[in-house]
Amino acid sequence: MGEAIVITSGKGGVGKTTTSANIGTALALQGKKVCLVDTDIGLRNLDVVMGLENRIIYDLVDVIEKRCKTHQALVKDKRFDGLLYLLPAAQTVDKTAVKPEQMKELVEELKQDYDYIIIDCPAGIEQGYKNAVAGADKAIVVTTPEVSAVRDADRIIGLLEKEKDLESPKLIVNRIRYNMMKSGDMLDIDEITQHLSIELIGIVADDEEVIKASNHGEPIALNPNSKASIAYRNIARRILGESIPLQPLEEANKGVFSKLKKFFGVR
Amino acid sequence: MKNRQNVTIKGTKGGLVLHLDDRCSYQELKRELDDKLTANLRTQEERHLITVKVEVGNRYLTGEQREELKELIRKKKNLVVDDIESNVITKEEANRLKEENEVMTVSRIVRSGQVLRVPGDLLLIGDVNPGGTVIAGGNIFIMGILKGIAHAGSFGNDHAVIAASSMKPSQLRIASHINRAPDSNPLTENREMECAYINDNHQIIIDRLQALIQLRPNLTRLVEGGH
Numbered sequence A: 001m002g003e004a005i006v007i008t009s010g011k012g013g014v015g016k017t018t019t020s021a022n023i024g025t026a027l028a029l030q031g032k033k034v035c036l037v038d039t040d041i042g043l044r045n046l047d048v049v050m051g052l053e054n055r056i057i058y059d060l061v062d063v064i065e066k067r068c069k070t071h072q073a074l075v076k077d078k079r080f081d082g083l084l085y086l087l088p089a090a091q092t093v094d095k096t097a098v099k100p101e102q103m104k105e106l107v108e109e110l111k112q113d114y115d116y117i118i119i120d121c122p123a124g125i126e127q128g129y130k131n132a133v134a135g136a137d138k139a140i141v142v143t144t145p146e147v148s149a150v151r152d153a154d155r156i157i158g159l160l161e162k163e164k165d166l167e168s169p170k171l172i173v174n175r176i177r178y179n180m181m182k183s184g185d186m187l188d189i190d191e192i193t194q195h196l197s198i199e200l201i202g203i204v205a206d207d208e209e210v211i212k213a214s215n216h217g218e219p220i221a222l223n224p225n226s227k228a229s230i231a232y233r234n235i236a237r238r239i240l241g242e243s244i245p246l247q248p249l250e251e252a253n254k255g256v257f258s259k260l261k262k263f264f265g266v267r
Numbered sequence B: 001m002k003n004r005q006n007v008t009i010k011g012t013k014g015g016l017v018l019h020l021d022d023r024c025s026y027q028e029l030k031r032e033l034d035d036k037l038t039a040n041l042r043t044q045e046e047r048h049l050i051t052v053k054v055e056v057g058n059r060y061l062t063g064e065q066r067e068e069l070k071e072l073i074r075k076k077k078n079l080v081v082d083d084i085e086s087n088v089i090t091k092e093e094a095n096r097l098k099e100e101n102e103v104m105t106v107s108r109i110v111r112s113g114q115v116l117r118v119p120g121d122l123l124l125i126g127d128v129n130p131g132g133t134v135i136a137g138g139n140i141f142i143m144g145i146l147k148g149i150a151h152a153g154s155f156g157n158d159h160a161v162i163a164a165s166s167m168k169p170s171q172l173r174i175a176s177h178i179n180r181a182p183d184s185n186p187l188t189e190n191r192e193m194e195c196a197y198i199n200d201n202h203q204i205i206i207d208r209l210q211a212l213i214q215l216r217p218n219l220t221r222l223v224e225g226g227h
Ligand SMILES: Nc1ncnc2c1ncn2[C@@H]1O[C@H](COP(=O)(O)OP(=O)(O)OP(=O)(O)O)[C@@H](O)[C@H]1O
Pocket: A009, A011, A012, A013, A014, A015, A016, A017, A018, A019, A040, A121, A122, A123, A174, A175, A176, A204, A205, A206, A207, A208, A210, A211, A214, A228
């Protein structure tokens, strides 16, 4: 029986899809059987980031509406020898085509066959969010070190904490720029973690390699030499229960937390 | 019909005190009150207003009945009703009073978009994040950081106070007064606990927590001193 993890954020464009793709990839690299589920109906792009767009035949809504069997809609990632699959979102219909109970049922079904179900959540707190969260056992909240993103993360955490079936959410701070953080022009990791009061499960640098990799349909986690890749692999290992401290290169840049008060709660 | 007096009128320095018996029927009481007041008025031809305090003993009066009695008294030219005092209240009112005097302890983070509302005092073990709101009928004590909105004395109590380990509110409200955070952010980090209260000029003032000891001695609820 597997475990379903929803990747969410509230604010759009902070890296949910990138995080989903790379955590999924890193877990598969660890030998786990993973199913990625794109719930961003109408705006799918997890398939593009994974480089699987051309192989899509059926999608999530086809499965929900029983136009095909679940396994028929799953796109196999050939790079992983049967360990990584993607259930793509529908592109042609809107979010209301799916209901939370249906999602829950689907995720339950997938949990029979996979170790991890990684659910890529759409931005916002409406229907799409509710669908994405419906079947999840755990949640990861992605934020960037920006006031508006952190504010939305706070909102989402408040909603996630109300879900009885969910464990306390974990935090990823994405797109960190160490220089800006050092100079006090960007929120500091300690500050963000204290403000949101949830456990930090990883931090990822702002790295143009991430964008390049996504554009080529090859998640950065496949490349063993990039900083961002190591960060995602570490997150995957923490999900697996290993206790890995923040990387020295990550750590060295933590804890610059004075001057930044001005970004938060006024006064 | 009866010998017992259901309505007795007493004159005091402050005006009249009407004692209304609590055993007769309400209708009877009303009739007698009307008679008595009319009779009484003829004897005293004063011009100035007289305040009247009404005591109804162990009789429960509905809001409607209260209004009716007030109306009846007011009609007698120079009488004004100061207060109607009853020894009894409904269970509902009693519960509300009890709740308003209770301290509710809550341990959590009040996050963006969330509202935490209590009828009495609030003791929050945690932060109020920006976009989050706490509302209390009484005082608000926050053991963490106040970064959102706090509204104390929400039913109109001007004496309510707000205290926090760290005060960085986006807005403070006490009763109907509002105080917005200044737009500029002084970088000086205040490490002391602070409180907010309404001063004599009806402004919300932020001060050291200790100021409350002088300003709001009623915050002490301990009835007997320990020495
Ligand atoms: N660590 C990173 N470094 C550099 N670029 C990044 C990083 N993470 C994400 N990006 C880029 O940011 C953009 C938005 O990322 P992504 O699509 O994953 O966000 P999202 O939260 O899924 O967005 P949406 O809310 O639209 O679904 C993409 O161009 C992505 O390549």
